[in-house]
Amino acid sequence: MRTYTHALWSLALVWAVAGSAGAADEIKIGLLYPTSGIYAAPAKQGIQGATLAFEEAGGQVAGRKIVTIVEDDEAKPEVALAKAKKLAESDRVNVLMGIIWSPNAMALRGYLSERKLPLVISEAAPRPITQELGTPYIFRTGFASGQLDYPFGQYACSKLGYKKIVVIAFDSIFGRELGDFIDAGCKQAGGAVVEKIYAPVETADFAPYFARIQQANPDAVWALWAGAAALRFLKQYDDFGMKQKYPLIGHGALTDEAVINAAGSVAQGVVSYYNWSPAIDTPENKRFVEAYRKRWGSEPGVYSAGGYRAASAILAAAKAVGGDVANTPKFLEALKAVRLDIPSPIRFDAHQQAVHSLYIRRVQPGPGGKLVNAVIGEVRGIEQYWPKGKPAK
């Protein structure tokens, strides 16, 4: 009996060792996205984008199988931290990606540095995480807050020729920060933001604010609204005949594909900016859009592109180290050197923040009559914006 038990134990041991050896051959990637709640739709897009990238790689890098584990961070920092710990300690992932909700990125920072676990942020935009609070373990393929807004402020007040701008955004740290970045960019180009209106994020009726815009009588109005509020804003802005008097420009969220499709003609002519548009007319982007459509039967959104980009960065770095992602220092070095062209070009700066192209888009009917964000201008090599000046290094 005793021998039998011994044999059984030995067998278990052999199996366990073999099992862990098998695991070491895999590339385990944890996807942290808010798959429930108000960000469920963007999260789904992000995961679909990432999945497409992994599938295009044949589900493997250098003969090592890619295993993905999705966890719901519920857009709550404490949940994100718990789920990151679970992915790191129980699933033993090699790298994390995702994060849409900004506070979650901040919440993970300490733990990831301690655990030495790399994270590639696909969306969350808190600026400090690639600036004064940077760590070797966090990369961002999305943009940092201000990165696109400051140069767009410049663009609006130079190329678009506006000298007086009114900012109208939802009242939050994010909204106010972006308003300031637009102001700073515009000032640099010789214009000025003459009035800043910050309204509650759940504003249903914008009519009262239109009176203030009329009083300020600007050359253009810059707006930041998302989702339902963006739809209402566009509709009401047009209803009141504001669009003819004060051209509307704004953040990419204002003319998100879902919003302009619901809004219809009232969105036509609005100029916005983002680091991507499905309508970018390059072979690389067309390939991405086609592949995404074919795989998921739906149109890719900005979060689809974000998920695809973050996953592609991980894949490229994994390939560079011959699949040995478990060697974290080597993997991090490889990540720094990653350059991507699909769906739009990025590379990393010295602070692990992606350098993007800024796309200026105008809402107009695309082929087939459906409204699209047609690209009317592109500024390449947009680095993250340092409000207090870039540190000398």
Add this chain to the structure above:
Amino acid sequence: MQLVAFQVVNGLVYGMLLFLLAAGLSLIFGLMRVLNLAHGSFYMLGAFIGLALVQATGNYWLAFFVAPLLVALLGAVFEILFLRPLYRREHGGHLDQMLLTVGFIFVFVDVVRSIWGGDVLGIPTPEALSGAVSIFGVFLPKYRLFIIVLGLALAATLWFFIEYSRLGAMLRAGVDDADMAEGLGINVSRMFTLTFALGVGLAALAGVSSGPMLGVHTGMDLEILIVTLIVVVVGGMGSLKGALIASILIGEADTFGKAYFPEATMFLTYLIMVGVLLFRPTGLFGIRQDA
């Protein structure tokens, strides 16, 4: 001056929308003592059913009339199936009713989300009312003027109905003293169902008519519910006149607040509520409550 006129009209538009909701909520509470916290959900259902009808038929006016009727019917079924069994409970089952209607907020939003998804949707403005008119140099969308006319017309109709019709007299009797009304041979149970259907039908009408202006989305239910509750508290539970005046008051306060003290808009609204509650605890035109 033109800007002030512009704001007055805007405040009136918002006020009329609030009136449609507050009138129903107030009547339901006045008669049935049921605080229908799912009122915003019926507003949302009106908007979504209206949207579905517009998409299916391409005719806004059909949706405008049919969606509220469908929602009223749903309200009647809702009252009979879910609220009626609770009236006989201790203290009239007030807490149970409130919890039930809170529960249905979640049920309705999930049903809507499972059918229409979480995307932002919009009802196109009907052809005849799109565009804007300029009155004394003030630029106003035709659709918004229509909302004002609609609200005032409905206020007049409701007032006439409640003051002069037989059904209205029965309703008033029920509001004043349900037991006595029953003793006089009024079928109070049927009055409850009718009032509930009428109330949520009005909410649905507000939903379908706000669609071309404010859009249609899950979440519109809670956005409107809070303000509606404030309006009902300010106007007085069970008073139609109170609902109308408080709606206009809150609508104007909100609009002027946003334009001139944007940081303190919500504060202004609550200030009015607190002021009214301090000096007239039953609201501006409230009926003295015994409960």
